[in-house]
Amino acid sequence: MSDLFRLLNPKSLAVIGGGAWGEAVLTQAQKFGFEGELHAVHPVKKEVAGVKAYASVLEIPNPPDAAFVGINREATIGAVERMRKRGVGGAVCFGSGYAEASSEDASGTDAQARLLTAAGDMPILGPNCYGFINALDGVAVWPDQHGCRRIDSGVAILTQSSNISINMTMQTRGLPIGYMITAGNQAQTTQADIAFALLDDPRVTAIGLHIEGFGDLSRWEALAAKAHAKSIPLVALKVGKSSHAQAATISHTASLAGGDTAAQAFLDRLGILRSPDVPSFLETLKLLHVAGRLPSNKISSISCSGGEASLVADMADDHDLVFPDLDDDQKQTLLKALGPKVALANPLDYHTYIWRDEEAMTAAWSAMAAPHIAMTLVVLDYPRGDICDPSDWTCATNAALRMRKDTGRPVAVAASLPELLPEHVAQQLINGGIVPFAGIAEALNAIDAASLPIHTPSSEPVLRKAVATETETLSEYDAKIALAAHGLNVPKAIQTNHSAAGLDALTFPVVVKAEGMAHKSDVGGVILDCNSHTDVHVAMETMTDASSFHIEEMCAPGAELLVGVTQDPAHGYLLTVGAGGLLTELLADTQSLLIPSSDDDIRQALSRLKMYPLLTGFRGADPCDLDAIVNAILAIQSYVIAQDHPVAEVEVNPLICGPDGAIAVDALIRKTL
Numbered sequence: 001m002s003d004l005f006r007l008l009n010p011k012s013l014a015v016i017g018g019g020a021w022g023e024a025v026l027t028q029a030q031k032f033g034f035e036g037e038l039h040a041v042h043p044v045k046k047e048v049a050g051v052k053a054y055a056s057v058l059e060i061p062n063p064p065d066a067a068f069v070g071i072n073r074e075a076t077i078g079a080v081e082r083m084r085k086r087g088v089g090g091a092v093c094f095g096s097g098y099a100e101a102s103s104e105d106a107s108g109t110d111a112q113a114r115l116l117t118a119a120g121d122m123p124i125l126g127p128n129c130y131g132f133i134n135a136l137d138g139v140a141v142w143p144d145q146h147g148c149r150r151i152d153s154g155v156a157i158l159t160q161s162s163n164i165s166i167n168m169t170m171q172t173r174g175l176p177i178g179y180m181i182t183a184g185n186q187a188q189t190t191q192a193d194i195a196f197a198l199l200d201d202p203r204v205t206a207i208g209l210h211i212e213g214f215g216d217l218s219r220w221e222a223l224a225a226k227a228h229a230k231s232i233p234l235v236a237l238k239v240g241k242s243s244h245a246q247a248a249t250i251s252h253t254a255s256l257a258g259g260d261t262a263a264q265a266f267l268d269r270l271g272i273l274r275s276p277d278v279p280s281f282l283e284t285l286k287l288l289h290v291a292g293r294l295p296s297n298k299i300s301s302i303s304c305s306g307g308e309a310s311l312v313a314d315m316a317d318d319h320d321l322v323f324p325d326l327d328d329d330q331k332q333t334l335l336k337a338l339g340p341k342v343a344l345a346n347p348l349d350y351h352t353y354i355w356r357d358e359e360a361m362t363a364a365w366s367a368m369a370a371p372h373i374a375m376t377l378v379v380l381d382y383p384r385g386d387i388c389d390p391s392d393w394t395c396a397t398n399a400a401l402r403m404r405k406d407t408g409r410p411v412a413v414a415a416s417l418p419e420l421l422p423e424h425v426a427q428q429l430i431n432g433g434i435v436p437f438a439g440i441a442e443a444l445n446a447i448d449a450a451s452l453p454i455h456t457p458s459s460e461p462v463l464r465k466a467v468a469t470e471t472e473t474l475s476e477y478d479a480k481i482a483l484a485a486h487g488l489n490v491p492k493a494i495q496t497n498h499s500a501a502g503l504d505a506l507t508f509p510v511v512v513k514a515e516g517m518a519h520k521s522d523v524g525g526v527i528l529d530c531n532s533h534t535d536v537h538v539a540m541e542t543m544t545d546a547s548s549f550h551i552e553e554m555c556a557p558g559a560e561l562l563v564g565v566t567q568d569p570a571h572g573y574l575l576t577v578g579a580g581g582l583l584t585e586l587l588a589d590t591q592s593l594l595i596p597s598s599d600d601d602i603r604q605a606l607s608r609l610k611m612y613p614l615l616t617g618f619r620g621a622d623p624c625d626l627d628a629i630v631n632a633i634l635a636i637q638s639y640v641i642a643q644d645h646p647v648a649e650v651e652v653n654p655l656i657c658g659p660d661g662a663i664a665v666d667a668l669i670r671k672t673l
Contacts, residue, residue, distance in 0.1 A: 003089070003123075004090070004123055004189070004193070004194065004197040005197060005200070006065050006066075006089035006090065007065065007066050007089050007090030007091075007123050007125075008066075008132065008134055008139075008179070008181070008194075008197070008198075009065075009134060009137055009139065010036060010064070010065030010066035010089060010139060010141075011036040011037070011065050012036045012037035012038075012039070012062065012064045012065050012066070013029060013034065013036060013037070013038055013039070013064060013065070013066050013067070013068070013139075013141060014038075014039040014040070014041055014057060014060060014064040014066070014067040014068075014088070015038075015039070015040050015041065015048065015051075015067070015068045015070065016041045016057065016067060016068065016069045016070060016071055016079050017041070017042065017068075017069065017070035017071040018040060018042035018044075018045045018048040018053065019070060021070040021094060021143040022040070022042075022048060022049075022068070022070040022143075023048055023049045024143040024144060025068045025070065025131070025140075025141060025142060025143045026038060026040060026048060026049035026050075026051050027049050028140045028142050028143070028144070028145070028146070029139070029140050029141070029142075030049075030050075031140075032133075032138055032139070032140040032148075032150075033138045033150065034138055034139055034140065035138060036065075036139075037062075037064075038051045039051065039052065039053075039054060039060050039064060040052065040053035040054070041053060041054050041055075041056065041057050041060070041079075042054075042055070043055050043056075056082065057079065057082055057083050057086055057088065058082060058085075058086055060086075063086050063087035063088050063089070064088050064089065065088075065089035065090075066088075066089055066090055066091070066092070066139075066141055067083055067088050067090070067091040067092070068091070068092045068094065068131060068141050068143070069091050069092065069093050069094060069095070070094045070095070070143065071095065072095055073095050073096075073097045073098065073111055073127075074111070076093055076095045076115065076127065077111065077114050077115050077118050078118070080093065080115060080118040080119050080122070080124065081118035081119075083122065084118065084119060084120050084121075084122040088122060089122075089123075090122060090123035090124060090125070091119075091122065091123075091124050091125070092124070092125045092126060092129055092130075092131040092132070092141055093115065093124050093125065093126035093127035093128075093129055093184070094126065094127070094128075094129060094130070094131070094143065095126075095127055095128070096127065096128040097111065098111050098112040098115065098127045098128060098185055098187065099112040099185055099187065100128055100185055112127065112185065112187050115127060115187060116187055116188055119188055123188070123189050124187070124188050124189060125181070125182070125183060125184065125189055125194075126182075126183070126184035126185060126187065127184055127185055127187060128184040128185050129162070129182050129183065129184030129185070130142065130143065130144070130162035130165060130166070130182040130184075131143065131182060132179065132180065132181040132182065133146055133148045133169065133177075133179065133180040133181075134178070134179055135148040135149060135150055135151050135154065135176075135177060135178055135179070135180075136150075136151060136152070136153070136154070136178045136179070136201070136203050138150055144166060145166075146166065146169040146170070146180070147169040147170040147171065147172075148169050148177055148180060151176045151177075151178060152203065153176065153178065153203040153204075153205060154175075154176030154177055154178030154179075154203070154204070154205060154289060155175065155176065155177060155178060155179075155204065155205055155206045155207065155208060155285045155286075155288070155289050156177075156178055156179035156180075156181070156195070156198045156201075156204050156206075156207045156208070157177060157179065157180050157181070157207075157208045157209075157210070157285070158179075158181045158182075158183060158191045158194055158195060158207070158208070158209050158210065159180075159181075159182055159183070159209075159210035160182070160183050160184065160186070160191070160210060160211070160212045161182070161210060161212075162182050162184075164210060164278070165180050165181075165182050165210075167278075168180065168278070168282065171282055172423040173282055173283070173286065173418070173421075173423070173426060173436070173438045174286065174421075174423055174426025174427050174429070174430055174436050175282050175283075175285060175286045175289070176289060176430070178201075178203060178204055178205075179198060179204070181194055186215060190215055190216065190219055191209055191211065192214075192215075192216070192219035192220045192222070192223045193219060195207050195209060195223050195227075195234070196219070196222060196223045196226060199223075199226050199227055199230055199232055204232065205232070205288065205289045206232060206233045206234075206235065206285050206288040206289055207227070207232060207233075207234050207235070208234075208235045208236075208237065208281055208282075208284075208285045209234065209235070209236050209237070209272075210236075210237045210239075210281075211236050211237065211238045211239070212239055212240065213240070213570060214263070214266065214570060214571065217266070217461070217462050217464065217571065217572065218461060220266070220270060221270065221457065221458075221461055221462070223270075224270035224271055224272060224457040225457050225459075228271060228454075228456060228457055233273060233288045233292070233293060233450075234270075234271075234272045234273065235272070235273045235274070235275055235281060235284050235285055235288070235449070236267055236272050236273065236274045236275070237274075237275050237277075237278065237281040238260075238263055238264075238267065238274060240260055240263065259568050259570075259571070259574070261574065261576075261592050262568035262570065262571035262572070262574045262592070262594065263570070263571060264592070265571070265574060265592045265593055265594045266462065266571050266572075266594055268455070268593075269457065269458050269462070269593070269594050270455075270457045270458075271454065271455035271456065271457050273449040273450070273452065274449070275445060275446075275449065276445060277445075279418070279438070279439060279442045280441075280442045280445035280446060282442075283437055283438065283439070283442040283443060283445070283446040284445065284446040284449050284450065286430075286435060286436070286437075286446070287412070287435045287437075287446045287447065287450050288450060289430075290430055290433065290434070290435045291375070291410045291412075291433075291435055291450070292450075293450055293451075293454060294374040294375055294410065294447065294450045294451040295374050295451075296372075296374040296451060297320055297321050297322055297374065297447075297448070297451040298322050298323075298324050298372060298373055298374050299316075299321055299322070299323060299373060299374060299375045299376070299377060299447060300323065300324070300346045300347070300348070300368040300369070300370070300373045300375075300376045300377065301313070301323065301346065301347035301348065301368075301376075301377045301379065302347070302348050302350060302364075302365055302368050302376065302377070302378045302379065303347065303348070303349060303350070303378075303379035303380075304349065304350055304351060304352050304355065305349060305379075306349040308349070308379045308416060309345075309347040309348065309349040309379075310347075311416070311440065312347050312377065312379060312440060312444075313347050315440055315441060315444055316444050319444050319445075319447075319448040320448060320451075321444065321447060321448055321451070323346045323347060324346060324372065324373070325346065326344055326345065326346055327370065329367075329370070330344075330367045330368065330370055331344050333363065333364075333366075333367035334348070334364055334367050334368075336363070337354065337360050337363040337364040337367065338350055338351070338353065338354060338360075338364055339353060341353065346368070348364075348368060350364055355395070355396075356392070356395050357395075358395045358398050358399050358402070361395060361396065361399035362398075362399045362402045362403055362406065365378060365399055365400065365403045366402075366403045366406050366407050369403060369407040369409040369410075369411060370409075371409070373409065374410060374447075374451060375410045375411075375412055375435075375447050375451075376403075376409060376410070376411050376412070377412050377413075377414050377437075377443060377447075378396075378400055378403075378411065378412065378413045378414070379414050379415075379416060379440065380393070380396055380400070380413050380414070380415060381415045381416055381417055381420035381421070382415065382420050382421060382422055382425060383420075384420075385422060390422070397413075397425060397428065397429070400413050400429065400432075400434055401428075401429070401432040401434065404432055404433050404434050405432070405433075410435070411433075411434045411435070412434060412435035412436070412437050412443060412447075413429055413434055413435070413436050413437065414437035414439070414440050414443040415437070415438060415439065416439070416440050417439070418438035418439045418442070421436055421437075421438050426438075458596075458597075458598070458601075460596050462571065462572040462573075462594050462595070463572050463573050463594075463595045463596060463640070463641060464572050465567070465573075465646040465647075466646050467567065467569050467646065468567055468645075468646040468647060468648035468670075468671065468672045469672070470672065470673050471648045471670050471671060471672055471673065472670070472671065472672075472673050473668065473669070473670045474668075474669045474670075474671070475495070475515050475516075475548075475550065476513065476515065476550045476666065476667055476668070477493060477494075477495040477515070477550045478669075479650075479667040479668055479669040480493065480664065480667045482639060482669060483635060483636060483639050483650075483652070483664065483667055483669075485639075486635045486636075486638040486639040486642065487631065487632075487634075487635035487638065488632055488635040488636060488639075488652070488664050488667075489628070489632065489661060489662060489663045489664065490552075490663065490664050490667070491552040491553045491554075491555055491663060491664075491665065492505070492506060492507075492552065492553050493506070493550060493551060493552030493553070494506065494550075494551050494552075495515075495548065495549070495550055495551075496548070496549055496551060497547065497548055497549070498537075498540055498541075498547075498549075500533065500536050500537060500540070500549075500551070503533060503536060503551065506551065506552070506553050507553055508530070508531050508532065509528075509529045509530060509531045509553075509554045510530050510536065510551050510552060510553055510554060511526065511527065511528050511529075511530065511551070511552055511553075511554055512526070512527045512530055512536055512539040512540060512543075512549055512550075512551050513525060513526050513527075513549060513550040513551070513552075514526075514543040514545070514546030514548075514549060515546060515548045515549060515550055516546065516547075516548070517545075517546070521582060524542065524543065525543060525546065527539035527542065527543075528554065529554065536551065555656050555663050555665055556656070556658060557656070557658075558624065558656045558657050558658035559611070559614040559615055559624055559656070559657045559658070560579070560580040560581035560653075560654035560655070560656055560657070561577060561578070561579070561580045561629065561653075561654060561655040561657055561662075562576070562577065562578045562579065562580035562581075562584050562590070562651070562652070562653040562654065562655070563575075563576070563577055563580075563632070563633050563636055563651070563652045563653070563655050564576045564577075564649070564650065564651040564652070564653070565595065565636060565637070565640050565647070565649065565650040565651075566648075566649050567646065567647065567648050567649070571594060572594055572595065573594065573595040573640055573647075574592055574593075574594060574595075575592065575593045575594065575595050575597055575633070575636075575637060576590050576591070576592045576593075577590065577591055577592075577593075577602070577605055577606060577609070577633060578590030578591065578609060578611075579609065579610070579611045580653045580654035580655060581653070581654045584653060587610075587611070589609055589610045589611055590609075591605040591606070591608050591609060592605075593605055595637050595640060595641065596637060596641060597637065599630055599634065602630050602633050602634070603626070603630060606626070606629065606630075615629065615657060622658075622659040623659065624657040624658055624659060624662070625657070625658070625659060625660065625661050625662065628657070628661040628662040629655070629657050629662045631662075632652075632655055632662040632663075632664065636650055636652060643671065645671060645672040645673075646671070646672050647669065647670070647671045647672070648670045648671060648672070649668065649669070649670040650667075650668065650669050650670075651667070651668045652664045652666065652667050652668075653666055654666065
């Protein structure tokens with residue numbers, strides 16, 4: 001990839017096309033205070049938006065650092081080729097009708113391929129791309145209005161949606177946006193490529209990524225490793241949870257969304273935080289800009305209303321956040337500041353006895369910001385400035401600022417209604433090192449994300465293979481033999497017909513299973529506890545639709561796990577562990593990882609299961625052999641990795657776990673023919 005820095009930090013800009021969009025780019029560049037050279041390119045016009053126009057980019061005296069191409073699809077391809085030959089630093093390709101429209105226009109994919117050929121090693125953003133704003137250097141290569149202001153440091157936001165990016169620039173939450181970059185189709189330059197380059201700008205404090213599809217996973221793996229090394233947090237707003245969103249993603253930018261469970265596993269693997277919605281996304285970036293990652297999930301809350309205290313506590317209940325009890329030092333300080341009429345607790349309702357007493361407010365609030373608290377949340381809604389006098393709230397703003405200065409601890413002010421946190425107040429708080437949150441729900445989402453333990457991205461790349469298409473399902477007998485070859489413990493078994501030949505090699509009791517049936521337990525295809533040859537023959541006779549059987553030795557009961565592997569076309573192989581047995585779907589207690597996963601990754605996933613206590617000795621029972629369980633899961637993973645032809649699916653359910661080991665009682669493999 002060529003130098004993206006030149007494109008994103010240009011000293012000269014050319015706009016190709018003199019229509020409304022081209023004029024808008026030149027107008028916005030001048031309005032934003034661009035200090036470099038501006039050039040217009042148009043075959044007829046002498047000037048565009050007051051800027052001298054050249055008939056061709058080849059006539060511009062010096063190769064521009066950046067160009068905005070605002071002409072039709074076919075003309076764009078020729079213009080990009082000329083710019084590459086001229087030595088232009090890079091281009092924004094505004095036009096659409098490329099791969100994202102291939103379902104409506106079959107020539108779109110070919111046009112995108114020709115665009116890439118024309119660009120060669122010259123960086124391009126898009127196509128189907130709005131451009132970018134660099135508020136750190138006063139650059140707007142942008143064909144519309146925006147709400148960015150010049151700043152010295154801030155967050156970078158990358159999106160695939162131009163409209164979402166416009167909306168985000170218009171936020172009045174006080175978030176300092178240093179870069180707003182749209183990526184469009186990412187035909188050549190991906191979001192991961194752009195973010196990778198931005199990590200070298202020391203003015204960028206965090207990077208937010210609105211992601212429709214990941215594309216080349218290796219680029220994201222490289223990005224995550226570099227971000228971790230530089231301690232720059234990454235936050236994702238990943239869409240595609242619903243089937244409708246996945247369909248919209250494909251039609252929007254030709255991105256492959258894949259399954260959301262696999263997408264979440266990929267984000268977790270890379271240590272990328274995730275926000276559920278746009279407001280929480282912006283608030284999380286704001287927190288990271290002001291305070292960085294939080295050392296723990298221990299928080300305190302302060303409000304002058306019992307209703308607000310209860311609201312915060314209830315809303316936090318859906319998050320992995322903790323309100324520690326007040327210690328003796330906190331209680332003594334609070335009692336001195338608040339008097340005996342206030343119930344001392346966390347969350348704290350300090351009533352209004354000390355309102356307007358800035359000294360007492362500072363003392364009480366500072367007591368809540370104890371050294372063991374990762375974030376102290378002051379709930380504070382400001383009155384409307386148009387019909388009210390907000391001066392009475394100056395004492396609260398000052399108390400919060402003094403509290404932050406005196407304690408040096410992370411502090412946030414959260415308005416329960418986003419519109420009741422004025423932008424100028426938010427800026428004042430940020431200048432004082434306080435996070436101004438617009439909304440309690442958004443605040444809690446942000447704190448929850450920022451308090452997650454810092455995860456070191458895996459050094460091993462995600463396993464990717466061609467998508468399994470024409471597949472066959474192995475018999476249970478053959479599936480177990482294949483998995484046993486990689487170290488999975490399976491019961492001793494035979495594969496036979498109605499003669500039950502080889503039965504003498506097994507130890508009773510045994511289980512008889514009909515082969516060739518899906519969900520055998522649901523249709524009478526499994527008979528347990530056969531204690532003699534006669535029992536076996538009777539069992540086989542009841543399975544009138546079966547001609548072959550799998551007979552194996554019964555296993556002692558134990559905790560039942562499901563271990564499954566499925567191929568996700570966008571993210572590789574998804575390894576799922578969870579509560580197994582007949583109630584798997586009902587319990588829906590699972591954790592998912594991507595292959596390859598380490599011993600430690602698997603142990604952590606198991607520990608997050610609701611049924612994990614059953615593995616560690618619930619109610620006095622003997623604990624299961626966790627080493628054996630992990631080794632069984634690793635054996636299944638080993639089988640998938642070792643196959644020359646792609647595997648579509650592997651499932652062991654149940655894996656029976658006990659003090660003496662783990663054994664696979666049922667197994668399924670579906671693989672390429």
